[in-house]
Structures are given as C-alpha cells and as structure tokens.
Amino acid sequence: MAKRLSRWYCCVLLSLLPCTVYADLVVVVSAEAALSRIQRQELKDLYLESRNSLPGQARITPIDQSERSRERSEFYRRYIEKTPAQLRTHWARLIFTGRGQPPQALADSQAVVERLIRDPYALGYIDPDFLDERLKVVTVE
Numbered sequence: 001m002a003k004r005l006s007r008w009y010c011c012v013l014l015s016l017l018p019c020t021v022y023a024d025l026v027v028v029v030s031a032e033a034a035l036s037r038i039q040r041q042e043l044k045d046l047y048l049e050s051r052n053s054l055p056g057q058a059r060i061t062p063i064d065q066s067e068r069s070r071e072r073s074e075f076y077r078r079y080i081e082k083t084p085a086q087l088r089t090h091w092a093r094l095i096f097t098g099r100g101q102p103p104q105a106l107a108d109s110q111a112v113v114e115r116l117i118r119d120p121y122a123l124g125y126i127d128p129d130f131l132d133e134r135l136k137v138v139t140v141e
Helices: 002-020 040-047 070-080 084-097 109-118
Strands: 026-030 061-065 104-106 122-126 135-137
Touching: 026 109, 040 061, 040 070, 061 070, 061 109, 070 084, 070 122, 104 109, 109 122, 109 135
Parallel strands: 061 104, 061 122
Antiparallel strands: 026 122, 026 135
C-alpha cells in the first residue's frame, strides 16, 4: 500500500512540474547601447506607445515578438500587465484613431537578437538561451 501511494505521489508531482516551470525572460539591448536600467512604467510606456524616449536617452525603438510566441505572452503578462485580448483592444483603438502603431514584431528571439545588434537604439526581450556578448541585459526596476 505504501509503495502504491509513493508512486501515486511521484506521478502527481511529475505531472505538475511542466505547469510550474517556465524559462525566464530577459529585456535586452545591444552591448553598445547606453541603456542599462529602466523603470517598469517606462517600459510599459515604450511598449504601449505613450512615449518613445527616456530621460537622457535618444529615441528608443521597442521590438516585439510574434503573437504566438511564449516570450511575448510572458513579457506582456509580467512587465506590461496586459492580456493578449487587452493588448489587441489597446492597439485597435490607437490604430483606429490614427494615434499609434504597435512595435515591430519579429518571428522569434533569434530575429530579435539580430535586430538589436544592428540597432543600438532598439530594445527587446528574449529567451536567455539566446544571450551572448553582443547584448546587454537591462534591469527592470
């Protein structure tokens, strides 16, 4: 009986594991960029297009990932505090009134890396497995 219960508990724990473990996400810029820290509200403003620069910085171009990417869902949930539905509503309103366009969306983390290394004024988010010496992690405060 004890052996059966112990197997049952192991099965339950293992079945829950994929639900609770997820890869982390990092906000990054080119290693040549001056930006190293950003306030959470500033990040939200950049990605929701209520601002396009930060104090003491040149214009910053936010780079997005595909709507179907895990990184995008995690980024908007964690930092921007918007669901995909809220985000679509936000952009539909701004596009309809002619007051804005969403950030350029690239296919995946690798595409974001390639864009960031070519543009020191771009800001993006990637899976940390794609980090290398050409990028700098931005601390979100």
